[in-house]
Amino acid sequence: MTHRFDIRVYYEDTDLAGIVYYANYLKFIERARTEWVRSLGVDQARLKAEEGIVFAVRRVEADYLVPARFDDVLTVETKLEELGGARITLSQAVRRGETACFAAQVQLVALSEAGRPMRLPAGLRAALAAG
Template sequence: MALSDALEAPCLPVPASGRFIAAEHHFPLRVYFEDTDLSGLVYHANYLRYMERARSDMLRIAGIGQRAALEEGEGVYAVTDLQIRYRRPARLDDDLMVVSRVSQVSAATCAIQQAVMRGEEILTQGDISVAFLTPQGRPRRQPKPWIDIFSRLMRGEDIHP
């Protein structure tokens, strides 16, 4: 099959995407060689990347259009505070799950608790706060529909955009 035929095929796989189970977002991933250091363990900064991907996916499937807000000049989210606890290392080929839960919301900010897990075992936990900023970097109110989505998630309500 030619590459052009493959690109037009209707059954091409799509990137892995998380999903909500109740109000928690579950984002699956696998540890690749590039994620590890010389000891074969996941390099500490890569847990932050895993959490970022999971948060971005959570927002997207909840109906929060970050790209549209950026392109329309409304604003962007920026991490304002981060606390992370490393408990156990992940290794090459591990299947991991990043579980994310909204824990607080205000007019301009949102807090999200995240855990990187291998099965039932918590490997890393993070508490992340983000603020919605203008393109010039000043805090600004989040769009009201987004606050409503975050509030529903924080109350433990299921999200089906």
């Protein structure tokens, strides 16, 4: 299943050339991941408070394909690729209509508040697998 999240490009997202500044794609896909998890019924603040678990990005492989520009409406697509004991691998794409502007493979890890990897609880694992 693919989660979709729409974002409009604002002036603040662009560089002097009027195209989306490269680092802002990482912000776009971060927002989309947050909304993906939320859409699965996972409250990250409660997860931290009750289970002591937070998610951190371990690795990102990114490809900048076609520039997006001011006022474009983009769709971020997020798809679960792999669910490990403490690791989650996602593919994410930023599209303008049918045109892919940016693509990334993102590896997340579940961490304790002390920064150590933690296994995903069964309920959380089931919610993520369903999405």
